[in-house]
Amino acid sequence: MGLLSLLFPPARRKADPQGRKRVLTVPDLIAPGRATEIRVTRNPRARRISLRVDPADGAVALTVPWHVPVEEGVRFARRQGAWLRARLAAVPEGVPFADGAAFELLGRRVRVRHEGKGPARMVGDEIVVGGEPAFLARRVRDFLKAEAKRALAAKARETAARLGKTVKLVRVADPKSRWGSAARDGRLSFSWRLALAPPFVFDYVVAHEVAHLAHMNHGRHFWATVEDLYGDPAPARAWLAANGAALHRHG
16 A cells, blocks of 8 residues: 555555656545545656646646645645535536537527437527437537538638738637647637627637737737737626636537
């Protein structure tokens, strides 16, 4: 039995071959009788132990400096029980892509309707999805990704043209820590969940990434370009800070 098991109730471990990342299932961390998974990373560059709760899905992440024993990190996490409970309580409940689910899509309220067969399609303000019920959520998600990519690509190319730049490629993904990214060669990447955000937020993120085609930094010239392309970014940035995590509760 290792040191962690001696200091605390036994924990099941799954480690990668390098030993830098592992998942610990720690009993009684949040409440008696309740086990909590912690994603532990041993980081050579970290200078302190840090604990984080992902606001999107409630995943608990612990970062430990390379020279600090993981057990010390777990002890730190145990001392933060009240903090963890508060953060986990703030994580929004999920909104599954089920029959009848309603949400905003590119500025309008839509509803999912499961009916018969055929590909997912827009019919008025409904996303009509056919096929087996077991695949409904995946088909809705695939449809939303395609709609997001179409709208993002169109907006990005329109915005880039105003800057005299060319967008080489637009892709969509589902990152948790950023809403978009840009490469010097004109490739842009966005979170497809921007299609669920208000249009003024959608437009801001596109302008932000397009501005990087001219300035690969966040200096004053970059922000001046954002304002030229979009206007004052403060309201959109404030919306994302307050509501961005909630976009991840869908699906």
